Each structure stands twice: as C-alpha cells, then as structure tokens.
Amino acid sequence: MFFLFHLPVLTKTLLTSLVAILTLIGIMTRPFQWNEALIALAGAALLLVSGLLSPLDAISTLLHEWNTFFFFLGMMSLSALAEEAGLFDWLAVQAARLARNSASLLYLNIFLLGSLISMVLSNDATALILTPIVYVLITKLRLPVIPFLFACTFIADTASILLPVSNPINIIITSHFPLDLFTFLRLLFIPGLVVIGINIGAFFVLYRRKLHGRFDIKRLTSAEESIRHPAYFRYTCIVLMLVAIAYVIASATQLPLSLVALSGAFLLLIGALFWKRAAFKQLEGHISWSIFGFIAGMFIIVQAVETTGLTTQFGQLLLHLSGNTGFGAVMVGTVGSAIGTNLINNVPMAVVLTSALHTVQHAPLAIQHGFIAASIFGCDLGPNLTTVGSLATVLWLLILRQRGVNVSGLDYFKVGIIVTPLLLLAGALTIWLLLLI
Amino acid sequence: MKVLCCLDGVNNEQISEAAAMLAAAEPLTYGLVYVIDVGPRGEIERTRERFMRRPSGPLSPRHSQMQQAEQASAHDILNEGLRYFPGAETLQREGRPEREIVNCAAEWNADVILILPRAEYGDKPAIGPKSVGHVARFVLDHAPCPVLLARPVTREQFPMPR
Numbered sequence: 001m002f003f004l005f006h007l008p009v010l011t012k013t014l015l016t017s018l019v020a021i022l023t024l025i026g027i028m029t030r031p032f033q034w035n036e037a038l039i040a041l042a043g044a045a046l047l048l049v050s051g052l053l054s055p056l057d058a059i060s061t062l063l064h065e066w067n068t069f070f071f072f073l074g075m076m077s078l079s080a081l082a083e084e085a086g087l088f089d090w091l092a093v094q095a096a097r098l099a100r101n102s103a104s105l106l107y108l109n110i111f112l113l114g115s116l117i118s119m120v121l122s123n124d125a126t127a128l129i130l131t132p133i134v135y136v137l138i139t140k141l142r143l144p145v146i147p148f149l150f151a152c153t154f155i156a157d158t159a160s161i162l163l164p165v166s167n168p169i170n171i172i173i174t175s176h177f178p179l180d181l182f183t184f185l186r187l188l189f190i191p192g193l194v195v196i197g198i199n200i201g202a203f204f205v206l207y208r209r210k211l212h213g214r215f216d217i218k219r220l221t222s223a224e225e226s227i228r229h230p231a232y233f234r235y236t237c238i239v240l241m242l243v244a245i246a247y248v249i250a251s252a253t254q255l256p257l258s259l260v261a262l263s264g265a266f267l268l269l270i271g272a273l274f275w276k277r278a279a280f281k282q283l284e285g286h287i288s289w290s291i292f293g294f295i296a297g298m299f300i301i302v303q304a305v306e307t308t309g310l311t312t313q314f315g316q317l318l319l320h321l322s323g324n325t326g327f328g329a330v331m332v333g334t335v336g337s338a339i340g341t342n343l344i345n346n347v348p349m350a351v352v353l354t355s356a357l358h359t360v361q362h363a364p365l366a367i368q369h370g371f372i373a374a375s376i377f378g379c380d381l382g383p384n385l386t387t388v389g390s391l392a393t394v395l396w397l398l399i400l401r402q403r404g405v406n407v408s409g410l411d412y413f414k415v416g417i418i419v420t421p422l423l424l425l426a427g428a429l430t431i432w433l434l435l436l437i
Numbered sequence: 438m439k440v441l442c443c444l445d446g447v448n449n450e451q452i453s454e455a456a457a458m459l460a461a462a463e464p465l466t467y468g469l470v471y472v473i474d475v476g477p478r479g480e481i482e483r484t485r486e487r488f489m490r491r492p493s494g495p496l497s498p499r500h501s502q503m504q505q506a507e508q509a510s511a512h513d514i515l516n517e518g519l520r521y522f523p524g525a526e527t528l529q530r531e532g533r534p535e536r537e538i539v540n541c542a543a544e545w546n547a548d549v550i551l552i553l554p555r556a557e558y559g560d561k562p563a564i565g566p567k568s569v570g571h572v573a574r575f576v577l578d579h580a581p582c583p584v585l586l587a588r589p590v591t592r593e594q595f596p597m598p599r
Contacts, residue, residue: 036489103558127484132499135477136506142446142514144558145477153484213447213558288490383487412480 007051013308016052019043020305023297024344036345037290040297053304061303062296067258071171072291074261078243079125080286081268084278085236088117088125089226092133096141096220103143104204104211110134110148111200114155119162120244123380126156141215147207150415154384158199158423161380162192165247165257169379172350177357177372181252186437187373191430195381195423202419232275239267295347302351311352315359318371326366326435333374334428338420341382350379366435373431381427385420386413439466440585441547442522443538443576445556446471446514453521455551455587467525469518470541472534473507507531535575543581550584552576562589 023043027036047053095113099106118126131152138148160167227233243264250260272278322328340349353375360371442452493500515527530537542550555570
C-alpha cells in the first residue's frame with residue numbers, strides 16, 4: 001500500500017471517485033481497443049494498491065456475489081451445450097416451416113422464438129446464438145436481412161425482463177433485493193408482455209414494406225438435418241425443460257438460481273461427454289472469461305465508492321427525485337437506469353444501482369418495489385437505445401461519418417432511438433399501474 | 438454496348454424486360470453483378486462486442502456457416518440470372534453494395550448500368566421521396582456511366598392530370 005497514514009475522509013472520497021470515474025470513462029471509450037475487463041480490473045487494482053479499499057473488503061464483496069458469478073457460468077454453459085445439440089438451428093427451421101411461406105408470419109415467429117429463448121436461456125443466447133442462425137436462414141430464403149437481424153437484437157433485450165433468469169442483470173439486482181415470484185411476475189413479466197407486443201408492432205410498422213413477400217421453404221434444409229445426434233438432442237430438450245421448471249420452483253422458494261443453471265449445465269455436459277458431442281476445451285472456448293473479470297472489477301470499484309457514502313447519497317437523490325411516490329420511483333428508476341446503461345454499460349449501472357438502492361429500503365414497500373422493478377427494466381431495455389453499446393460509441397460513429405468513413409452502426413441507432421423510448425415509457429407506465437394493485 | 442444488370446435476388450424478370458428494350462438497338466454484352474452485403478455480418482460482430490465476447494474468427498463454425506450461406510445464395514442468384522441472360526458474364530462482389538456496383542461498372546467498362554429503384558418484396562412500388570433506395574441513389578449519383586433506372590410499367594395512371 002502506498003498510503004501508510006490515515007487519509008482524511010474528503011481526500012479518500014475524492015481519490016476513490018477519481019479512480020471510479022476514470023475507470024468508467026475507460027469502459028465507455030475503450031482507448032486503444034482495450035478490453036473492458038482489463039480496464040475494470042486495473043481500476044480495482046489501483047484502489048487496492050493505494051489502500052482506498054482493503055483486500056479483505058474486496059474479497060468479502062466478491063464472495064458475497066457468488067450467485068452472480070455462478071449464474072453467468074451456468075448460463076453460458078447451458079447455451080453453448082444447447083447450441084451444440086442443434087437446438088437453436090432446429091427451432092429456427094421450425095419457425096420457418098410454421099410461417100407457411102409468409103415473410104410476415106416468419107417475422108412474427110422469429111420474435112416469438114427470440115422471446116422464448118431470452119426468457120429461458122437469457123438474452124445472451126438470443127443475441128449471440130440465434131442471430132447468426134437467423135441470418136443464415138434469411139440469406140438462404142432471399143428475404144431482407146436487416147429487419148430480421150434487428151428483430152433478434154431487440155427482442156433479446158426486450159424479452160429479458162420476463163423472468164429473473166432472462167438477463168444476468170436481473171440476478172445482480174435480485175441477489176440484493178429479492179422479489180418473490182408473484183411480485184416479479186406482476187411487476188416485470190406482465191410489463192414484459194406489453195413491451196414485447198409493442199416492440200413487435202413497432203417493427204412491423206417500420207419494416208412493413210419489406211415483409212410483404214413470400215419465400216420458398218425448399219431453399220432450407222429439413223429441421224431433422226439440424227440435429228446432429230438425435231439421442232443427445234432429445235436429452236438436451238428434456239434437461240432444458242427440467243431446468244425451466246426448476247427455475248420457476250427456485251424463484252418461488254427463493255433458492256439461488258445459479259445452482260439450477262449450473263446443475264443444468266452439468267447434466268448437459270455429462271450428456272455431451274457421453275455421446276462425444278463436446279469436450280471441455282470446446283465448452284471453455286464458448287465461455288467469455290473476461291466477463292468475470294469485468295464484473296469482479298466493477299463490484300470492487302462500487303464497493304469502494306460505497307464506503308465513501310457516495311452511493312448512499314445517490315440513492316437519497318433518487319428518492320428525493322421520485323417525490324416519494326410510486327410513480328416517481330418507477331419513472332426515475334427507469335429513465336436513470338436506461339440513460340446510465342447507455343453511458344457506462346448495463347453491468348456497472350446495475351451494480352451502482354444495487355448499492356444506491358439500499359437507501360430506499362426504509363421507504364414504503366410500493367416505492368421499494370417501484371425502484372427495484374424500474375431498475376431491472378431500465379437496465380435490461382436500455383441497451384436497445386443505442387444498440388451499438390454505448391453513447392460514447394455513437395458519438396465516435398458520428399465523428400467517423402463526418403470523415404467519410406462507413407458508419408453502418410448509425411443506421412441501427414436510428415431504429416433504437418425511435419422504438420426504445422416508446423418501450424421504456426409503456427413498460428414504466430405498466431409497472432406503475434401494477435404497483436397500485 | 439455493355440449493359441450491367443444489377444441483381445438483388447428478386448428482380449430478374451423486371452431487369453430482363455428493361456433489357457429487352459435495349460436489345461433491339463445492337464448486339465449487347467450483358468454482365469450480371471450481385472454483391473454480398475457485409476453490413477449485417479458487421480452488425481453481428483458489433484453485438485458480440487456489446488456482450489463482451491471475442492470476435493468470431495474465420496475458423497468458427499458459425500462464421501463458416503454464414504459465409505457458405507452467402508456464397509451459395511450469391512451463386513444461385515447469378516445462375517438464375519443466367520436463365521434470363523444466357524451467355525452473360527457473372528460478376529460476384531462482396532462489400533457495400535452501392536460502392537461495389539459503381540466500382541464494378543468502372544472495372545468492367547460498363548456503358549450502361551441497369552438497376553431497379555429498390556428491392557421489392559411483394560409490396561407495390563413506392564412513389565415520392567422514398568421511391569429510390571439508398572443503393573440505387575448512390576449508383577445514380579456516382580456511376581461512371583449512364584444509369585437506366587427500371588421502373589415497373591404502369592400505363593393505367595396515364596394521362597396524368599395536367
């Protein structure tokens with residue numbers, strides 16, 4: 001440690017804030033294309049080395065968040081092994097077959113499929129696994145790619161508020177502020193259905209000219225050809241159904257959801273090894289280990305900021321801005337988390353909110369629930385606003401456009417900026433109305 | 438005269454009808470160009486970045502699958518074009534469609550580019566400001582030769598009110 005003497009509180013607060021702000025700026029701007037995880041860990045290391053946070057506090061914080069880390073591991077493993085079984089390919093072909101050669105019906109089916117996958121396997125699975133599969137499907141069918149690509153990217157996040165397991169952000173927040181299953185379904189599942197409906201409707205309006213056509217299903221391979229090993233496929237389907245049921249039971253009984261995710265992943269791995277469908281090394285390649293570093297770094301940094309009392313003040317500010325009403329709590333929570341998500345990425349925003357919301361624990365229950373539900377809602381849907389990751393990236397793309405460089409990311413931003421505020425408003429109003437019940 | 442016909446997978450009939458008008462003039466050399474648009478793949482990679490995943494390298498199975506689908510589709514589209522334009526030269530490109538078309542026209546020394554205003558997926562043709570899509574607009578603005586914008590034949594609306 002560099003500081004061997006006691007620091008005045010103000011100095012400690014300023015130094016901690018400076019490290020946190022520099023880390024967040026680094027995450028937003030990613031200088032020299034540095035990995036976000038490295039930036040977050042560097043910030044955490046600086047806090048530890050300078051004595052602004054004790055190693056014991058850092059370790060205690062990380063151990064306290066074991067549910068989040070294990071959930072990420074279980075979720076990524078489940079998706080990777082389900083992909084290996086050909087489940088996503090099979091589902092995509094089935095969606096095409098059920099569309100009866102109609103482009104608009106296929107579009108609806110892709111939205112519904114994306115919603116189902118997000119709900120049970122999380123938004124990562126829809127955005128990262130389903131999207132390229134749909135791209136291949138649409139390319140073969142000679143349909144316009146952009147509407148379908150965008151459908152997958154959007155519905156991944158829109159549908160991720162349906163269940164606690166639909167987005168790792170939900171786990172981060174509900175690990176600290178558990179909502180019983182009935183409350184979660186009331187305040188988030190129902191608004192989730194509303195925003196999914198609006199999302200689908202808005203996209204049908206935006207892309208109506210491109211969805212009139214028909215396609216020739218003969219251009220696709222049969223659904224059975226997506227299944228490389230029938231026995232492993234059937235086994236995977238059974239395990240995933242059991243996992244889905246276990247998720248509901250665990251949510252109802254407040255058991256850690258990460259244990260369900262890990263157990264499901266373990267069962268699938270046993271099957272994959274038994275039928276020689278995958279090896280450890282293959283699975284390891286599908287897991288993004290940098291996410292763990294990123295989250296760990298953020299937890300440590302926010303813990304350090306929390307010890308200065310800044311997050312408590314932030315929480316009090318949120319409470320003050322809400323006017324101590326349920327409506328205010330929902331609106332402030334939604335807008336604040338959506339904007340913050342686009343400024344600094346949804347994981348750090350969720351961690352910051354988790355710290356700040358400890359302040360509202362003494363507020364009336366409706367206000368507490370309003371803030372919790374709105375934070376989950378805003379952090380889950382917020383990324384759809386910019387679609388390219390953050391406002392910093394959008395600003396950079398604008399600069400590139402002025403220099404005549406290709407900036408196709410901005411075209412996607414135009415859709416996000418139209419549709420997402422609509423979804424945020426409709427969802428927030430629905431949450432508020434359901435709070436009154 | 439060399440006529441460059443721009444295919445998009447759904448416009449073979451319209452392009453051949455438009456080309457028939459030129460056929461009466463003199464023996465024509467046809468080139469059929471199809472551009473694999475790399476924009477969507479770029480968006481998929483950006484999504485991976487947003488979720489903090491490594492870029493899917495050229496060896497990844499999904500990446501190969503996407504490329505194979507693109508190549509197969511391009512091959513089929515050009516072969517279908519050859520049924521309408523037997524003996525035409527096929528030109529497959531990859532990149533941003535608008536830029537690849539004008540570059541191809543320059544490299545191939547096209548005398549005329551034949552293009553539809555926008556891809557039509559079953560809807561009736563647009564009129565007004567959105568009647569010409571961004572690809573056709575770019576080609577109109579930057580082509581190295583005259584551009585024949587093939588509109589669908591609609592004689593029913595004539596005579597127009599004067």
